[in-house]
Amino acid sequence: MKSNTPKELVVVSGxxxxxxxxxxxxxxxxxxxxxxxxxxxxxxxxHLLFNLKNTKTEDYYGGSIAEIIQDKCxxxxxCESLCRFDAIIFEENRYVxxxxxxxxxxxxxxxxxxxxxxxxxxxxxxxxxxxxxxxSLIHARLTPGSENSGKLVTHVKEIxxxxxxxxxxxxxxxxxxxxxxxxxxxxxxxxxxxxxxTEPTPSGLxxxxxxxxxxxxxxxxxxxxxxxxxxxxxxxxxxxxEIKKFDASFIGTLPYSKIFTExxxxxxxxxxxxxxxxxxxxxxxxxxxxxxxxxx
Amino acid sequence: MKIAIASGxxxxxxxxxxxxxFLANSDRSVFLDCDVEEPNAHLFLKGIEKQKDVVxxxxxxxxxxxxxxxxxxxxxxxxxxLAMAGKAGVLVFNELCHSCGAxxxxxxxxxxxxxxxxxGEISIYDLKGGAEFLSGRLxxxxxxxxxxxxxxxxxxxxTPYTHHIIDSPPGTSCSFVTSVSxxxxxxxxTEPTPFGLxxxxxxxEGVENLKLxxxxxxNRVREKDHLIKKYCAEKNIKILLELEEDRRVAEMYSKGGxxxxxxxxxxxxxxxxxxxxxxxxxxxx
Amino acid sequence: MPIIxxxxxxxxxxxxxxxxxxxxxxxxxxxxxxxxxxVVENTQNMQASQGAGIQxxxxxxxxxxSVLISGNxxxxxxxxxxxxxxxxxxxxxxxxxxLLQDYQQGLLKKAESANTEGHWV
Numbered sequence: 001m002k003s004n005t006p007k008e009l010v011v012v013s014g015x016x017x018x019x020x021x022x023x024x025x026x027x028x029x030x031x032x033x034x035x036x037x038x039x040x041x042x043x044x045x046x047h048l049l050f051n052l053k054n055t056k057t058e059d060y061y062g063g064s065i066a067e068i069i070q071d072k073c074x075x076x077x078x079c080e081s082l083c084r085f086d087a088i089i090f091e092e093n094r095y096v097x098x099x100x101x102x103x104x105x106x107x108x109x110x111x112x113x114x115x116x117x118x119x120x121x122x123x124x125x126x127x128x129x130x131x132x133x134x135x136s137l138i139h140a141r142l143t144p145g146s147e148n149s150g151k152l153v154t155h156v157k158e159i160x161x162x163x164x165x166x167x168x169x170x171x172x173x174x175x176x177x178x179x180x181x182x183x184x185x186x187x188x189x190x191x192x193x194x195x196x197x198t199e200p201t202p203s204g205l206x207x208x209x210x211x212x213x214x215x216x217x218x219x220x221x222x223x224x225x226x227x228x229x230x231x232x233x234x235x236x237x238x239x240x241x242e243i244k245k246f247d248a249s250f251i252g253t254l255p256y257s258k259i260f261t262e263x264x265x266x267x268x269x270x271x272x273x274x275x276x277x278x279x280x281x282x283x284x285x286x287x288x289x290x291x292x293x294x295x296x
Numbered sequence: 297m298k299i300a301i302a303s304g305x306x307x308x309x310x311x312x313x314x315x316x317x318f319l320a321n322s323d324r325s326v327f328l329d330c331d332v333e334e335p336n337a338h339l340f341l342k343g344i345e346k347q348k349d350v351v352x353x354x355x356x357x358x359x360x361x362x363x364x365x366x367x368x369x370x371x372x373x374x375x376x377x378l379a380m381a382g383k384a385g386v387l388v389f390n391e392l393c394h395s396c397g398a399x400x401x402x403x404x405x406x407x408x409x410x411x412x413x414x415x416g417e418i419s420i421y422d423l424k425g426g427a428e429f430l431s432g433r434l435x436x437x438x439x440x441x442x443x444x445x446x447x448x449x450x451x452x453x454x455t456p457y458t459h460h461i462i463d464s465p466p467g468t469s470c471s472f473v474t475s476v477s478x479x480x481x482x483x484x485x486t487e488p489t490p491f492g493l494x495x496x497x498x499x500x501e502g503v504e505n506l507k508l509x510x511x512x513x514x515n516r517v518r519e520k521d522h523l524i525k526k527y528c529a530e531k532n533i534k535i536l537l538e539l540e541e542d543r544r545v546a547e548m549y550s551k552g553g554x555x556x557x558x559x560x561x562x563x564x565x566x567x568x569x570x571x572x573x574x575x576x577x578x579x580x581x
Numbered sequence: 582m583p584i585i586x587x588x589x590x591x592x593x594x595x596x597x598x599x600x601x602x603x604x605x606x607x608x609x610x611x612x613x614x615x616x617x618x619x620v621v622e623n624t625q626n627m628q629a630s631q632g633a634g635i636q637x638x639x640x641x642x643x644x645x646x647s648v649l650i651s652g653n654x655x656x657x658x659x660x661x662x663x664x665x666x667x668x669x670x671x672x673x674x675x676x677x678x679x680l681l682q683d684y685q686q687g688l689l690k691k692a693e694s695a696n697t698e699g700h701w702v
Contacts (some may be wrong), residue, residue, distance in 0.1 A: 017307010105396030376632025382665030
């Protein structure tokens with residue numbers, strides 16, 4: 001009996017603004033059966049390139065936070081002294097937990113001599129499931145300033161994988177977040193392969209190296225796409241040399257193009273808005289290379 | 297005055313703008329690169345690194361001789377950073393540890409000690425003309441970005457300066473909050489695209505939740521009446537500056553140069569911008 | 582105790598092996614002494630953020646498993662199980678009853694280290 005565990009392609013970049021989301025949306029057109037996931041939960045933009053239908057929304061509780069039950073509090077101050085995150089303050093004659101600073105470690109709850117704490121679910125945002133031309137899109141909106149961004153990324157990916165199994169779909173494509181912190185780590189986990197989108201600038205290269213390092217840390221295979229390549233042609237060779245050190249493969253380039261923004265303004269992917277453009281032709285070729293990179 | 301530069305969306309020109317603001321006022325400002333996951337300022341500010349400090353977090357170490365394998369520490373950890381591996385005793389997973397002290401507190405035999413463990417570093421650079429900047433860098437594989445950001449902001453090297461220019465990470469999650477918290481003013485840099493607008497709204501919600509005064513800078517403007525202008529007019533948000541789309545800027549950026557090299561007239565504008573903010577913040581401390 | 586753990590979405594010996602360890606819904610357990618199957622849930626991971634693999638490892642240790650048969654095992658889970666001297670064997674997604682026979686006939690490959698996919702959460 002063969003497993004139908006779907007493959008997961010995660011698109012990351014290190015640096016923000018390299019064109020990750022636009023490219024993810026475009027590549028989606030070239031894979032007949034897939035589930036799309038927007039893993040950039042604190043700045044989710046992928047849904048802006050699709051016509052969404054039948055969106056189902058659910059609250060997301062990422063963990064728990066503490067709240068002081070004022071009636072039971074004897075103001076001994078033990079909680080304040082134990083809290084390593086400065087989340088408990090004495091204000092207007094009482095101790096309060098500043099929710100935005102609460103790390104959810106439960107130390108105060110567990111050590112309060114009067115048991116004067118509530119341990120309550122922390123609403124971090126919402127997650128959604130929509131229907132698009134390309135199939136299911138799982139996306140989310142982290143409440144700005146919330147904790148648990150990594151957990152929400154994990155959550156949308158899990159739902160994505162679940163749907164793909166239910167629908168007998170071989171591929172999940174995840175639009176990942178920038179950076180190398182919690183959300184990026186959560187996005188990389190369990191990936192079958194990574195597509196890294198970079199740009200020909202010192203920042204692009206610097207940040208690419210950090211995300212390649214992170215991928216190597218987790219023994220994940222990566223391929224790299226150089227976007228806006230014509231802004232500084234000498235970078236192509238530079239990048240190819242750098243990525244060799246990480247055993248990553250170079251999958252191609254895309255020229256700087258105004259139609260990235262123009263398609264965005266139309267609320268469509270480049271391939272939908274400009275199907276006959278040279279950019280769409282390049283993207284089709286890149287999709288082919290990504291297919292063999294993933295072993296699909 | 298502490299000014300945090302943030303954005304919501306990555307790639308809008310946050311660091312580019314923050315650097316220009318700093319360079320226009322470097323006699324009385326210090327630049328703090330708090331995008332500790334992907335610090336870039338040092339690529340453009342060609343300074344000489346004169347000091348490197350390690351950022352450490354207290355992470356528990358278990359003394360197997362004192363451990364009676366009761367498992368209370370494992371149960372107390374909300375982050376799954378501890379596991380009881382049979383006869384081998386308690387294992388600690390440093391990268392998952394939030395350094396909260398729960399396990400150290402609960403251990404009945406005193407078998408757990410907190411040990412300073414490196415999670416990042418801060419580099420201090422000297423620039424021509426006597427200016428300084430600090431750059432925070434998170435260790436790859438670790439998730440303690442907020443701890444490194446706090447360490448940069450609190451570093452003793454920042455004290456002599458009138459103004460702190462804080463380059464914040466993109467997004468709106470806890471790294472962003474840690475960076476902008478306590479700032480006297482937040483400047484949100486965006487671009488006139490649907491993504492730029494969408495993420496600006498999230499960033500605005502973030503700074504409003506934190507009750508911080510803020511204004512907007514728009515980068516890569518192509519037409520007079522753009523998305524961001526309409527939104528800011530509706531919400532009564534001030535636009536401090538609009539920078540036109542300019543291929544020369546993109547090319548200079550790709551060579552590691554800064555805004556002021558392409559647009560030297562901007563220096564005076566940025567000086568005035570800073571003075572206006574000083575008046576504004578001074579009037580409403 | 583000679584207990585073998587199999588991650589699975591199902592709850593008996595006819596269920597197929599779940600190739601993922603950290604996010605498995607259940608563990609089907611086989612007791613080599615009594616020659617019986619049982620099942621334990623692994624749903625604490627549904628609420629878990631990071632360290633799902635560590636929690637799953639803790640779960641099978643709490644149930645006295647000495648052998649794990651799985652499709653994958655990330656580096657953190659591997660560290661826990663290895664320290665606790667649990668033997669780990671890699672297998673394909675097949676019905677558990679068939680995998681048990683493969684194991685008893687020495688056909689499964691023993692894990693020397695975590696396999697290639699690192700799992701963070």
